[in-house]
Amino acid sequence: MLLKNTWNELIKILAKPRSYIGFGALTLLIGVILVAMKADGKSFISFVTASFEQTLSFNGEILNGNLMAFVILQMLIIHVPLLVALVTGDLVSGEAAMGTLRMMATKPISRSAILGSKLLAGAIYTFLLTLWMAFMAYGIGQWMFGAGDLIVLNNDGLVIIPADDIMWRYFYGFGLAYLSLLAVATMSICFSVFSDNSIGPIVSTMAVIILFTIIGSLDVSSFNSLQPFLLTTHMSSWRSLFEMPVPVDDILNSIYILLFHIIGFAAISFWRFNKKDINT
């Protein structure tokens, strides 16, 4: 029954116009960035590298597909949650508002199977959105700009990663990005279980992400103990894959905390949904 209803959920997601907003927005945003960089990227790169030019000389093409994927992932990882929540935040509350949750709940399918199938469908949608982001940022980036060594600036300074040592980093990088977006999706589904309207969970998800981002960026002592456990802190953990050497322990810590969020939000959702009175 779980798999049958997951298939149902995917059909519903595919039939809803709002499901395509995320794909459309990503195509547009990444497309604009890629075209803009193609047109005027060299001057942008020389502006960024100007401060190093007295001490370093750069050979080869810095502006390449690998750099573009890095820039795009960095720019969008905070914004893509909105596109995810737009669909996942509506999965339970949208049906409650429409009255279709009532129709479903009168069928011989358990509440856990209903919610489980929504979580699975939400996870699949998030995966497809991440895959699209990877295709647009990495695939199209490589096609438009070609491959090359990646130069990134992080806390330890300038890191130069050879072209043949990059692909696996993006593979795991987009994997980590997926995990953090899955945590956002689970959070929005959790909010959705508590609500009977579509807008509330979407707005609440974004509000939490904005709040956590602010808490995470403020250097206030009372927030310091909270920061390592915030979801948003680990949303940019993919960047660690572009350090030399790769801080495996930090990445594993981020994975554990993201998984903890996913399991925690899912557990709260199941607990609440199984008790929920369907009054709409």
Add this chain to the structure above:
Amino acid sequence: MNETVVSIKGLKKSFKAFKAVKDVSFSVQKNDVFGFLGPNGAGKSTSLRCMLSLIKADAGEIKLFGEDIKDNRSKVLSKIGSIIEKPDFYKYLSAFKNLELLARISGSTVSKSELYDILDFVGLQGREKHKFRTFSHGMKQRLGIAQALMHNPELIILDEPTTGLDPQGIVDIRNLILKLSKEQGKTVILSSHQLSEIEMIANRMVIINKGETLIEGSVHNLLNSSNMVVKFQLDDVSRGEKLLVNEFSDVNVSKASTNELEFEIEKIRIADVAECFVKNNLRIYSIEQKRKLEDYFINMIAEG
């Protein structure tokens, strides 16, 4: 021997301080068309929601097909088709696609041809591929009935299925329910706030008001064997009242105005009263009769 399909005892449900259902009890036998009657806000939908485990009852016993819904939810629900409140579907999907989704979780294997057949049965042939959002209220109700029937359930629960329908739509739904009962031997629970509707379709009924069961029994017995409230329009009401008291000592006059005399009496004795008045040279301008239960129900609705 009758087989009890539904047995509800002492059902209670509150929403914070509001007691929506205080004490509802009734039972439905196999092949009944059972009227669940009560004015708006009486607690009908809340009781039905409890029966289908959409909401959790605070107290009471709900047994469907002899099993507790809490313990055997999936098994019990696979034998039930229902529309609660109103039929809501995915407006961005076609009628057929909506049915296909719900059929997948109905607990039975329903083929595509069976879905087309059920759409034909409810009169939606030719509209299968149309989006739900384009449907009229009547068509939505028909689709609701189709989803309630598609897995061939033993018990069908319809919550005010004729609300908002035009007269032809009401007749169609009524005929459909009768067809389901007579031709397919289904047990039907039909909630309504219209006594006339229940009278036309149901064989047994329960009346609830303010969350409590008031009366339960055979529709025929409750409506036709009960006393009648009779209103005589006479030329001399005071003489008529005296005659009534003298000749029919067990009858109490409930209301007397300048030209109207109202009292409660068995149906078969109305003619005797009329004969008595005529023999005593009283002119009868009109005789109006209402069934006591109907009068009671109308008053109940008027009181809200």
